[in-house]
Amino acid sequence: ALAITQHSYAKLEPDRMGDIAALSEGEGALTTSENTTKEKKNDCDFVLWKKSKTGEPVWQSPWGLGRPGWHIECSVMASAVLGPQFDIHTGGIDLKFPHHDNEIAQSEAYFDSDSWVNYFLHSGHLTIAGCKMSKSLKNFVTIQQALEKYSSRQIRLLFLLHSWSSTLDYSDHGMEKALTYEKMLSEFFLNIKTHLRSLKQLNHSSAYTKFEEHDLTLNERFSTIKKQIHIALCDSVDTPTVMENIRQLISAANIYMNSTNITINRLLLRNIAAYITRLINIFGLNSTSSSDDIGFTRSGEQQASAVNV
Structure with missing residues (x-):
């Protein structure tokens, strides 16, 4: 986990630093699988680059063929368009930790900055009649259906x-x-x-x-x-x-x-x-x-x- 004097980890939700359950929910097998945990120096470390599976996009790198981790994808796309610092970053409340905290950690380390984003806006979830919207529950409503x-x-x-x-x-x-x-x-x-x-x-x-x-x-x-x-x-x-x-x-x-x-x-x-x-x-x-x-x-x-x- 990031532990450098000029940077800090889990800025958005510092109380959840070290929360393996939350990290597991955010990264799934990348956090919990036996092979992955053996490769980590710290169980709370998140993936920056991973080996591509068959059929997945692949790039050459100093670590071999692979592709970016989920968090680094978003950091790169946002910074490529908006630069090393921008005003507003949005997303669902479920992305606050670990996803957005991980984005902050890697981006501020890369740009050597303590303020990659000025404001994070986290929106609440949409439920259908009190239940999370999902196809498995057959309560999935599209905008066009609502407009009918x-x-x-x-x-x-x-x-x-x-x-x-x-x-x-x-x-x-x-x-x-x-x-x-x-x-x-x-x-x-x-x-x-x-x-x-x-x-x-x-x-x-x-x-x-x-x-x-x-x-x-x-x-x-x-x-x-x-x-x-x-x-x-x-x-x-x-x-x-x-x-x-x-x-x-x-x-x-x-x-x-x-x-x-x-x-x-x-x-x-x-x-x-x-x-x-x-x-x-x-x-x-x-x-x-x-x-x-x-x-x-x-x-x-x-x-x-x-x-x-």
Whole structure:
């Protein structure tokens, strides 16, 4: 195992250094077979170069004919394209150790650097109705199969309602939450457009009205939520918090619109709707967008089930 003063091993998960079970899961027979263990100075050493089996790719090397180990393949491909240092390396949470830790160890040793990658982003797994997706369980669902049942917008909503770094379960129950959220957005935009129709009939000066106390209250809530959404997006792209804040903003706007004995400030409502529309455009919930559009675009609704996720 790497033990040089200027470099360290298992940077991502230092507590798992020496974890033979994890190494075995990552490298299989390369860790556990009797012949391999005899050739190692340390049981925790991982393979950089291995002898090719019949039918496998083969290259000449100082150690004879063989091919790169799994970890070195990724280090070489990434560095060949991005150079000796780059910003973001991604992968599933199961690759954190040993794969990514091994990539770091060999790359930083080769480049004599203590920072090969600035940020690692590890995504959570996708499960199907609580089970790991696999052909053996016959619960394998392709994107095209999912699109036969749900629109691309609805599937994107499912992902937005969950953290990218946590396990996501694709199930009817999970999709029901996405459908409910989509319905909430659609009804909100419909109500907003109803109020905005009368705004078009007003002249430019009549459209602007002084904020009353109830207007100020909603506008203050709007400002607070915008700040919270910005903070959430800066915090490891926390989309579940963003979606919850959008829900709270819509709830506040609905209460405002349904209030009796008050004059509705339609420009304030339009600003709120335009802000939410901008967010759903950024999140890819509209296939097309225009600066003048509010809500889901008509073309997006028509193409929703045909667009790839």
